[in-house]
Amino acid sequence: xxxxxxxxxxxxxxxxxxxxxxxxxxxxxxxxxxxxxxxxxxxxxxxxxxxxxxxxxxxxxxxxxxxxxxxxxxxxxxxxxxxxxxxxxxxxxxxxxxxxxxxxxxxxxxxxxxxxxxxxxxxxxxxxxxxxxxxxxxxxxxxxxxxxxxxxxxxxxxxxxxxxxxxxxxxxxxxxxxxxxxxxxxxxxxxxxxxxxxxxxxxxxxxxxxxxxxxxxxxxxxxxxxxxxxxxxxxxxxxxxxxxxxxxxxxxxxxxxxxxxxxxxxxxxxxxxxxxxxxxxxxxxxxxxxxxxxxxxxxxxxxxxx
Numbered sequence: 001x002x003x004x005x006x007x008x009x010x011x012x013x014x015x016x017x018x019x020x021x022x023x024x025x026x027x028x029x030x031x032x033x034x035x036x037x038x039x040x041x042x043x044x045x046x047x048x049x050x051x052x053x054x055x056x057x058x059x060x061x062x063x064x065x066x067x068x069x070x071x072x073x074x075x076x077x078x079x080x081x082x083x084x085x086x087x088x089x090x091x092x093x094x095x096x097x098x099x100x101x102x103x104x105x106x107x108x109x110x111x112x113x114x115x116x117x118x119x120x121x122x123x124x125x126x127x128x129x130x131x132x133x134x135x136x137x138x139x140x141x142x143x144x145x146x147x148x149x150x151x152x153x154x155x156x157x158x159x160x161x162x163x164x165x166x167x168x169x170x171x172x173x174x175x176x177x178x179x180x181x182x183x184x185x186x187x188x189x190x191x192x193x194x195x196x197x198x199x200x201x202x203x204x205x206x207x208x209x210x211x212x213x214x215x216x217x218x219x220x221x222x223x224x225x226x227x228x229x230x231x232x233x234x235x236x237x238x239x240x241x242x243x244x245x246x247x248x249x250x251x252x253x254x255x256x257x258x259x260x261x262x263x264x265x266x267x268x269x270x271x272x273x274x275x276x277x278x279x280x281x282x283x284x285x286x287x288x289x290x291x292x293x294x295x296x297x298x299x300x301x302x303x304x305x306x
Contacts, residue, residue, distance in 0.1 A: 037289055037296060038083035038124075039282040040103045048103040049287055050088055052078055054294055061090055063106070064296075070106060073099075082124035083280075084158075089129055091122045098122065098131065111142050125158030125199070128177070132156060137168050147176040159199030159239075166194045171209060173197060181217060188216035200239030201283065205246075207234065215244060223258030238281035243300070245279055245286050252276050252291050259284075259300075271299060 036052040050063040050072070061072035061081060077093040089100040089111075095118035099110050111129065112119065118134040128144030137152035141163065151174055156165035162177035164185065171193040175182035181202050189204075192214065197206035203217030203224060211231030215224040221242035234246040234255075243258035252275030274297065276288035285300025 035080060035082065035278055035280055037278065037280045037287060038081040038088045039280055039287060040083035040086060040088045041282045042086040042103065047282055048083070048088070049296065049298065050081055050083065051289075051296060052081060059093060063088075063103070065103065072101060072106065073108065080122050082122050084124040084128075085126045087124075089122060089124050091119060091131070095119045095134060098129075100129065112140075121153070121156050123156050123158040123163065125163060126160050126201075128158055128161075128163060130156055130158055130163050132165075139163075139165060145176060145178065147174065155197065157197050157199040157204070159204065160201040160241075162199070164197055164199055164204055166197050166206075171195070173206070185217045189214070196237065198237040198239050200244065200281070201241040203239065203244070205237050205239060205244055207232070207237075213237075213246060221258045225257050227255055227257060236276075236278050238279040238286050240281040240286065240300075241283040243281070243284070243286070245281065247276050247279055247288075254279060254286070254288060256286065271297070 038050045040048040046066045048063050048065040050061055052059050053062055058075060059077040060074045061078055063070045063072060078090040079093045081088055081090045087100055087102045089098060091098050096114055097110065098112035098119060099108055101108050119131040120134045121132040123130045128141055130139055130141040130144065132139045132153050138149055139147050139153055139156050152168045153165035154168050156163060161179035162175055162182035164173055164175040166173055173186060173189045173194050175186040185204050193209040194206045195209055197204060200223065203215055205213060205215040207213050213226050213229060213234050215226050217224065223242050223244045233248060235249045236247045238245045243256060245254055245256040247254055254271050254276055275291040277291055279286055279288040285298055287296050287298040290297055
């Protein structure tokens, strides 16, 4: 069992990651969407943080687990990764092959290959894996029900037993899955037109077309209580079990809200002096790719410490 952290930030450098240009606004989260960083969490084994290495001709994956660095198929290049409960997946460069690894022994399994149909928008939830076909926006899922084929998505995201996406035709939000929470979330979002969307364990947040950040779903620890902000204040988002974080567009600083009842580790001032390119969330902590040197820093209540 991971030991709860105090409000002191976890500040270890894990790996160097690709820096991606963030256009307004892009969804990034371990529970939800594809990124160059991924977190795999498990109740029976150590949390694993993985990233795509920058500055090399082969954009390989490296993972941090229990103080060790593990190289994942170092001769292959990947464009995005996403993590879930005890595993993570990577989309090969070009999008024609999708592989997944368990984080117990890092055994690999290829779950998709095509020479003609490229995938994008890789998203891993607790156990489900989803992606969209690049030329159509149709979403396909593994270990999970796929959405209606008539739904063509701009982007998709996955949480705890549900997935959601933004429709191409009208920027409306649609959810699917086997839990009750997806119906609650979709109903609460209503007819909002969305630019971005990220799922957590039982809630989702996104930026509307008018630039407002909204969060819907369960609110057991204040994870829906978005702080006051102006239009288009935030770029990237990361959602965990009971917390939410966002990167400020003007300076890369992170604002977080929610968390366990004591709320330690997610105070908005925890990372006051650090700018980030992107962030991802585990269940009870957040990791970010720093702007100054593209290293990964993690903070929160339970981090990748065991």
